[in-house]
Each structure stands twice: as structure tokens, then as C-alpha cells.
Amino acid sequence: MDFAPAKRRDLPESIVPMINVVFLLLIFFLMTAQIAPPDPVEVMPPVSQSTAEVPQDGVLYLGADGTLAFAEARGEEALEAAVSGGAVVLKADAGVAAVEVARLLPRLAALGAKDIRLVTAEGAKP
Numbered sequence: 001m002d003f004a005p006a007k008r009r010d011l012p013e014s015i016v017p018m019i020n021v022v023f024l025l026l027i028f029f030l031m032t033a034q035i036a037p038p039d040p041v042e043v044m045p046p047v048s049q050s051t052a053e054v055p056q057d058g059v060l061y062l063g064a065d066g067t068l069a070f071a072e073a074r075g076e077e078a079l080e081a082a083v084s085g086g087a088v089v090l091k092a093d094a095g096v097a098a099v100e101v102a103r104l105l106p107r108l109a110a111l112g113a114k115d116i117r118l119v120t121a122e123g124a125k126p
Helices: 016-032 076-083 098-110
Strands: 059-062 068-070 087-092 115-118
Touching (some): 059 098, 076 098
């Protein structure tokens, strides 16, 4: 008779600790993620066929009612704040008359804007 203790079967590794770590990492990344703030002025840009990328920060907004906004600044302060970097990205509403945008360009140039870019929405391809 064999009275030696029976060999223990090795149990498979538990996956629960790995699942816990994955959920903790998921919670960490969700809590520390930077969510983009909403635009200061609701703007629907005109449609074009351009596919260039638009920067998310440093944008001068021109609303349908003529409101100028740049970050927290409004009106003339927004113009001065937008020009401080030299290059200006202008996101104007499609409902704004071209005359209004044309009147804004010399004002930006007088404040020292060297490069002015107009943001448009990507339209249908021909």
C-alpha cells in the first residue's frame, strides 16, 4: 500500500487580478482624459472641398450674429487676443455675409496678423 500523500493538481492561474487591473486602468484614463471644451460661439462653417486639418486651440470665432470670441475673450478683446500669436485661424458661421468677413480682415491685419486662415466644413466631392 502506498501511504504517500497524493500529488496535488496545479490549479490554473486566476484571471481575476488581471481583470481588476484593466478596470482600474480604464477608470484612471477616463478620469484623467482631457475633454475638449465646447466652442464659445455656435458656428456652422461654410462648405468647401478642402481636407486640411483644423487646429483645436487658438481659433477666432465669428458667430452668425456678428459675435467675436477667442477663448474667454469677446468683442475687440477677442481680436487682440487672437492676433497675439501672429497667425489667426478664423471660424466664421456660414450665415455671416462675406462683406462682414471682408471687413474683419483689414482689422486683423492692422492688429498685426501675418497669416489668416478661414475654417470651412468639408463638403460633397464632385
